[in-house]
């Protein structure tokens with residue numbers, strides 16, 4: 001399995017990106033619905049003479065128009081989600097409390113759990129849903145009193161049970177959706193053969209490591225490892241054997257490296273390791289150690305031994321302006337230098 005620390009970095013970067021994009025879409029849709037609803041009910045209530053409700057509804061519609069361009073651009077989507085959700089909750093309470101409003105307006109309270117769960121996630125969404133539903137019930141109780149006849153009891157019971165059902169269902173749905181999304185994202189950034197991260201996030205993670213190295217004034221090194229004559233293993237022992245070799249190498253790297261290091265399968269039989277707080281000499285020593293361990297792997301398929309070696313290019317960031325591509329190119333050149341000189345060696349520069 002992939003190291004937990006590495007897995008969570010990988011997941012969280014993408015998770016935030018996707019979660020925000022989804023919430024932004026829900027929020028924009030909600031602004032449009034609220035704007036149209038505000039105009040419609042504002043006009044209706046104005047004509048019915050319920051001025052207080054009409055003013056709230058027109059104000060909310062105006063707020064949506066102002067908020068829309070900000071929500072499209074903002075990076076603080078959770079702040080805007082709260083800025084829209086809280087007035088929604090209060091408006092529902094106010095509308096339920098208004099003496100002139102029909103008792104059916106309580107139905108709007110049932111929208112709240114779905115809206116809050118989708119906008120704010122299941123934890124905050126659940127907490128706010130419970131508060132907003134209890135609030136709406138308290139207001140309704142204050143306005144209408146306890147249900148007295150069987151019709152009223154049935155009506156109230158229906159509303160409460162429906163509210164509970166929507167609350168539970170939206171929570172369960174949101175939890176399942178979050179999990180499915182995490183699984184999908186994990187698969188998208190992971191090489192399923194070795195369980196190592198693939199190259200998808202390599203640039204983003206390098207940027208984070210580089211920033212930290214510069215801030216802490218620590219060295220940052222990188223190594224690129226390519227297995228030698230790997231094609232022969234596939235050709236002589238079959239593709240499954242080749243796959244097994246790749247898994248063994250991935251295991252070896254995971255076990256040997258520090259948790260702060262990051263290992264990627266860049267493709268084929270090529271692996272990349274990023275090592276924070278590691279100088280060129282230290283990285284070269286580590287690469288030499290890895291080379292020796294790979295050479296010492298006693299791989300056998302159908303009683304035939306399958307010797308394995310690797311060529312490793314090592315480099316260190318030497319200036320703040322050096323990009324990931326620059327380092328990778330240098331490590332790649334070092335690795336090819338090893339290949340050209342008979343393989344099974346390390347070169348650092």
Ligand SMILES: Nc1nc2c(ncn2[C@@H]2O[C@H](COP(=O)(O)OP(=O)(O)OP(=O)(O)O)[C@@H](O)[C@H]2O)c(=O)[nH]1
Pocket residue numbers: 193226227228229230231232234238239240241242243246267268269339343
């Ligand atoms: N089994 C298996 N083989 C793979 C996988 N990915 C790439 N390969 C094989 O790895 C081999 C790489 O071959 P080459 O690029 O010629 O490299 P090499 O044989 O290691 O030779 P040198 O790098 O020059 O030492 C190819 O045969 C690919 O099919 C994989 O996921 N599983």
